[in-house]
Amino acid sequence: MNYCRLSILALSIVATPALAADFDLSLTNDSAKGQVNFTPNTADLQAGAGYTYHEGSRHIVNLDLHAQGRTALGNLPTTAGIGVQGIGWDDDDLDGGAVGIGGFATMNIPNVPGLSVTGALHYAPSILSFGDSDDMTSFEGRVSYRVIRNAELFAGYRYLNTDLDPRGDVNLDEGVLAGMKLYF
Numbered sequence: 759m760n761y762c763r764l765s766i767l768a769l770s771i772v773a774t775p776a777l778a779a780d781f782d783l784s785l786t787n788d789s790a791k792g793q794v795n796f797t798p799n800t801a802d803l804q805a806g807a808g809y810t811y812h813e814g815s816r817h818i819v820n821l822d823l824h825a826q827g828r829t830a831l832g833n834l835p836t837t838a839g840i841g842v843q844g845i846g847w848d849d850d851d852l853d854g855g856a857v858g859i860g861g862f863a864t865m866n867i868p869n870v871p872g873l874s875v876t877g878a879l880h881y882a883p884s885i886l887s888f889g890d891s892d893d894m895t896s897f898e899g900r901v902s903y904r905v906i907r908n909a910e911l912f913a914g915y916r917y918l919n920t921d922l923d924p925r926g927d928v929n930l931d932e933g934v935l936a937g938m939k940l941y942f
Contacts, residue, residue: 824841858881
């Protein structure tokens with residue numbers, strides 16, 4: 759079974775440049791996440807998909823769709839997006855998901871070429887949640903540095919939380935992260 763998953767992951771990574779604008783891989787102490795965005799950050803729409811494996815056989819899938827554009831916050835050039843993030847998760851005998859509403863912003867720091875700060879927040883109330891999830895909150899913040907024209911390194915923090923009716927809040931994925939992003 760693990761060979762099948764590894765084969766699918768390897769095939770996905772090899773095919774990514776033909777289908778995507780960028781690919782990022784991030785690691786926390788307990789999880790690994792791959793994210794593919796299908797359109798460049800200059801397009802009017804951003805569509806992406808991701809997969810997270812969390813230690814203990816928890817699988818998390820996300821699909822993203824945002825309207826995006828360029829703006830400025832103060833004097834900082836910014837790319838911002840507003841839209842939805844669909845998240846589904848499976849963990850042994852529990853599973854669920856939600857469609858979160860929110861957005862993201864990436865601010866470039868002109869005084870340090872290549873440096874940027876990104877934040878993304880999505881929230882799904884119980885009406886937009888299904889399965890064992892009663893609501894869901896997804897947050898990610900990162901600081902990135904573009905090492906070369908088509909690659910950057912980043913560090914940050916990821917938080918994905920859901921409310922299970924009888925058990926209360928459960929952190930599906932949380933921790934300090936590090937990773938890299940490749941542009942095609």
